Amino acid sequence: MRGLGVWLPILPLSAWALVVLAGPWLPLAPDHIDLSRILAPPATDSLLGNDDLGRPVLDRLLIGARTSFAVGLGVVALSLILGALVGGMAALAGGWVDATLVRIIDVFLAFPGILLAIALAGLLGPGIDNVIVALAAVGWVGYARLARSQILSLKQRDHVVAARALGAGSGRVLLRHLLPLAVAPLIVEATFGVAGAVIAEAGLSFLGLGVQPPQASWGSMIRDGVGYMLVAPHLVLAPGLAILSVVLGVNLAGDGLRDRLDVRSARR
Amino acid sequence: MIRLLLARIGSALLVIFGVCTLVFLLIHLVPGDPVEAMLGESARPADRQALRAALGLDRPLAEQYLSYLGSLARLELGRSFQFERPVADLLAERIPATLELTGAALALALVVAVPLGVLAARNQGGALDSGAMGFSLLGISIPNFWLGPLLILVFSLWLGWTPVSGRDGPASLILPAVTLGSGLAAILARMVRSSVLEVLGEDYVRTARAKGLSEAVVIRRHALRNAWLPVLTLVGLQLGGLLGGAVITETVFAWPGVGSLLVEAIQNRDYPVVQAGVLLISLAYVLVNTLTDLVYLWVDPRIRLT
Numbered sequence: 055m056r057g058l059g060v061w062l063p064i065l066p067l068s069a070w071a072l073v074v075l076a077g078p079w080l081p082l083a084p085d086h087i088d089l090s091r092i093l094a095p096p097a098t099d100s101l102l103g104n105d106d107l108g109r110p111v112l113d114r115l116l117i118g119a120r121t122s123f124a125v126g127l128g129v130v131a132l133s134l135i136l137g138a139l140v141g142g143m144a145a146l147a148g149g150w151v152d153a154t155l156v157r158i159i160d161v162f163l164a165f166p167g168i169l170l171a172i173a174l175a176g177l178l179g180p181g182i183d184n185v186i187v188a189l190a191a192v193g194w195v196g197y198a199r200l201a202r203s204q205i206l207s208l209k210q211r212d213h214v215v216a217a218r219a220l221g222a223g224s225g226r227v228l229l230r231h232l233l234p235l236a237v238a239p240l241i242v243e244a245t246f247g248v249a250g251a252v253i254a255e256a257g258l259s260f261l262g263l264g265v266q267p268p269q270a271s272w273g274s275m276i277r278d279g280v281g282y283m284l285v286a287p288h289l290v291l292a293p294g295l296a297i298l299s300v301v302l303g304v305n306l307a308g309d310g311l312r313d314r315l316d317v318r319s320a321r322r
Numbered sequence: 323m324i325r326l327l328l329a330r331i332g333s334a335l336l337v338i339f340g341v342c343t344l345v346f347l348l349i350h351l352v353p354g355d356p357v358e359a360m361l362g363e364s365a366r367p368a369d370r371q372a373l374r375a376a377l378g379l380d381r382p383l384a385e386q387y388l389s390y391l392g393s394l395a396r397l398e399l400g401r402s403f404q405f406e407r408p409v410a411d412l413l414a415e416r417i418p419a420t421l422e423l424t425g426a427a428l429a430l431a432l433v434v435a436v437p438l439g440v441l442a443a444r445n446q447g448g449a450l451d452s453g454a455m456g457f458s459l460l461g462i463s464i465p466n467f468w469l470g471p472l473l474i475l476v477f478s479l480w481l482g483w484t485p486v487s488g489r490d491g492p493a494s495l496i497l498p499a500v501t502l503g504s505g506l507a508a509i510l511a512r513m514v515r516s517s518v519l520e521v522l523g524e525d526y527v528r529t530a531r532a533k534g535l536s537e538a539v540v541i542r543r544h545a546l547r548n549a550w551l552p553v554l555t556l557v558g559l560q561l562g563g564l565l566g567g568a569v570i571t572e573t574v575f576a577w578p579g580v581g582s583l584l585v586e587a588i589q590n591r592d593y594p595v596v597q598a599g600v601l602l603i604s605l606a607y608v609l610v611n612t613l614t615d616l617v618y619l620w621v622d623p624r625i626r627l628t
Contacts, residue, residue, distance in 0.1 A: 160333070161340030164608045165600075166566035169584075170348075173600050176588030177352040253465045257570055260467040261585055273467070280471050280574075284479050294468035301463040309459075 063306035066299050073116050074123045082113040085268045093286040103288045106278060111292050118270040118293065122300060125185055125255040126248045132190035134244050137197025138236075142228045144198070145205035156202075162195040168254060175258050180266040189254050193247060200243055204236035211235075238315040245308035249301045256297055272297050326619060334612040341604050346390050349597050350383060356403075356593045394601075400594035404587070409598045413580060417602075419489055420579035423572065424564050426495055427503035428557070434507040436553075439514025440541060446519060454511060461508025466567050470501040470574035487576040494575075502571040506560055513556045517549040524548070551622055558614030562607045569603075 073080075088108035096103040102111035144155035162170075174188035208214065209232060217231050258264035259273030267274065272293040279289025357373050358365075374380045378389065393400070399409040442454035477497060478486045485494040521527060522545055530544045531537075569581035576582065580599055587595035 157336065157340065160337050161344055164337045164341050164611075165344075165604045166562035166564075166607055168563070168566035169569060169600060169603055172566075172569060172585070173348060173588065173596060174352065176596070177348065249463070256465060257467055261570065261573060262589065276468060276471065283471060283475050287475055290468070290471050290475070294465075294472070297465055297468065298463055301465075302459065305459060305463055 063303040063310070065303075067303040067307065070119050070300055070303075071123070074120050077117065077120050080116065082116060084109060084113040084117040084270050086110065086113075093282055093289075095286065096288055102292045103286065105275070105289055106282055106286075111275075111288065114270040114275060115272070115292055115296055118272045118275060119296070119300075121182060121259075121265055121269065121271045122252050122255060122297070124182065125189070126252040126300075126304075128186045129189040129193055129251040129255075130244050130247045132186065133193035133247070134197050134240065136190065137194040137199075138201045138233060138240060139228075140194065141198035141201030141203075142205050142233055142236075145202045146209060146224055146228055146232070152202075155198075159195050159198055159202075162192070163199075165192070167192045168257065171254060172258065172261065172263060175263040180263065182265055182269070185255055185258055185264045188258070189251055193251065196247070197240060197243060200239060201233070201236055204239060205232050208232055208235055242308060242312045242315060245304060245311055249304040249308070252297065252300055252304070256293075323619070327616065330612065330615055330619075334608060337608055338605060341608065342391065342394060342601065343387075345597055345601050345604070346387055348600070349593055350386065356591060399598040402587075402592055402595050404590045404592040404595070409594050412583065412595065413598060413602055416578060416580045416583050419577060420568055420572070420581060422495065423498055423502060423577060423579055424561075424568055426499035427506065427564060427568075428561075430499050430503035431506035431510055432557075434503070435510035436514055436546075438507075438511040440518055440546070442511070442515040443518035443522065444541075451515075454515070458508040458511045461504045461511075464504065466501055466505065466570045467574055469504060470497070470571060473497045473501060474575075487574075489578055498571050498575045498577050501574065502564065502567050505567065506564055509560060510553065510556065513553050514549065517552050518545055521545045521549045551618065555614060555618060558611045561610050565603050565607055 086109060088104065088110075091100070091104040091108040093106060094100065094104040094108070100110050100112065102115060105111055105114065140155060140159075144152045144159075171188045171192045174191055175185055178184040178188060205228070214227060214231050217227055222231070255264055256271065256273030256276070259271040260277045262274075262277065265271035265274055275293040276290055279286070279293070282289055356377070357370050357379065361370060361373065371380075378386060381389075397410070399413070401407065402409050402412055405412060438454050438457070442451045445451045474486055474497060477483050483493075484497050485491075488494055518541075527540060527544055530540045535543075565581075568579065569584060571577065572579045572581035573585050580602060584596065584599035584603075586592075587599060
């Protein structure tokens with residue numbers, strides 16, 4: 055039963071992942087404009103209907119999954135690496151280095167995250183790379199704080215002292231002896247981070263600051279569909295449900311992972 | 323106690339200084355030229371040079387930074403490129419709408435989350451608990467920019483109960499407040515639940531029960547009073563999310579607040595407005611968090627008396 059809790063939400067997620075990986079080989083025509091089918095409702099030959107330019111919604115949805123996954127994973131990978139290194143360095147170095155880095159982390163935390171990302175994405179200009187950069191520039195702070203507190207509690211352990219006595223440098227101690235032990239809480243945090251990044255990307259694209267047309271993003275699909283909501287609600291419903299299924303799946307998986315990796319609660 | 327207070331205020335001032343610096347760097351180091359954005363690509367080089375000099379953008383970065391700090395200290399926020407009016411006036415017009423929206427969303431979140439969290443904690447492991455937590459998970463996972471249009475579709479377009487958008491009377495506040503408050507309500511319900519669960523295991527709750535108090539009194543007088551401290555901290559921390567979410571929610575509902583002004587300014591590369599808007603929202607967040615900490619110091623005798 056415990057296993058089911060972790061694996062059940064994985065199913066829709068793996069389905070999406072499969073779609074993303076198989077994307078290039080699927081016969082999709084996300085940019086195919088068919089003026090005779092503008093705002094057409096779902097039908098047997100076009101399962102989710104067509105949008106305001108007559109483009110097939112299903113095809114755009116499947117291609118949009120690629121944007122969501124690329125941004126979700128890219129942002130989390132980038133901010134996790136940056137955050138773990140900065141947080142680990144702060145904890146290990148101590149003294150003024152630690153104090154300075156903690157101040158910088160505090161300043162970043164003083165911004166509502168999405169606000170800074172919106173401003174940054176707006177100034178950098180549109181494009182998927184800029185979205186990833188903007189979200190990672192905001193996202194690394196959480197991991198840095200977590201990594202720092204983890205490393206602080208670990209750095210007096212015997213095996214670390216032993217490694218130091220054997221002449222290991224700070225970099226080696228951090229990468230080989232400390233971060234591997236701190237990885238579990240970081241992974242849990244990163245899982246929730248994927249959900250946050252997927253929502254944030256869609257939000258930026260919804261504001262017109264993310265992926266640019268004709269490239270498909272679930273957020274920009276909602277943005278385009280809002281104007282036709284009364285005549286063609288499927289334009290807003292389909293991408294929203296797609297976001298919801300991914301985010302819900304990731305959050306459930308995160309909950310399950312947290313319960314499983316939290317050794318203390320498992321022993322109780 | 324006084325030392326603790328001063329230390330907290332001191333670190334808040336330091337963070338405020340850091341926030342101002344980061345916003346300056348954000349505007350000045352990120353690629354993209356405001357002069358180009360304002361004049362368009364076809365402008366003559368001489369005009370560009372003149373505008374650059376007028377805005378002070380041709381001076382060294384350090385000098386610009388100092389004059390930026392100086393004008394901030396004098397509360398001069400500059401003039402909007404787009405509206406050709408003082409930024410301070412623009413912001414002042416928009417602040418009440420944002421306060422109204424975030425206030426309503428916060429109140430709504432508390433009204434939903436506290437009973438829901440307590441109910442879930444009282445029925446730990448039961449159907450009510452899993453129902454409440456499922457609802458909370460859904461609330462966390464639904465993005466504002468989807469929930470908003472859905473609510474408009476159902477309540478404005480189909481049922482015709484509320485206005486579609488804009489700020490016109492109390493009815494127009496309902497949908498934006500629900501949209502913005504849902505996420506916070508979901509997070510708070512989880513926090514209230516775990517906080518109440520923790521407190522219910524304490525000795526003083528057992529004592530209160532042992533002396534024959536009714537369950538309602540135990541919850542209200544003994545459990546909730548202690549459980550609301552961590553909840554208070556979370557509300558302070560989540561206010562950032564609320565202010566950030568307000569930017570998107572205001573855009574969805576064409577709510578004339580600071581957030582929609584900011585999005586408009588970003589799209590038009592109206593740098594003085596972007597700078598001031600980001601500063602205003604972030605400083606409000608820092609202020610609220612500092613106040614939360616101070617209130618915490620004040621209400622919790624375990625900290626106050628040490």
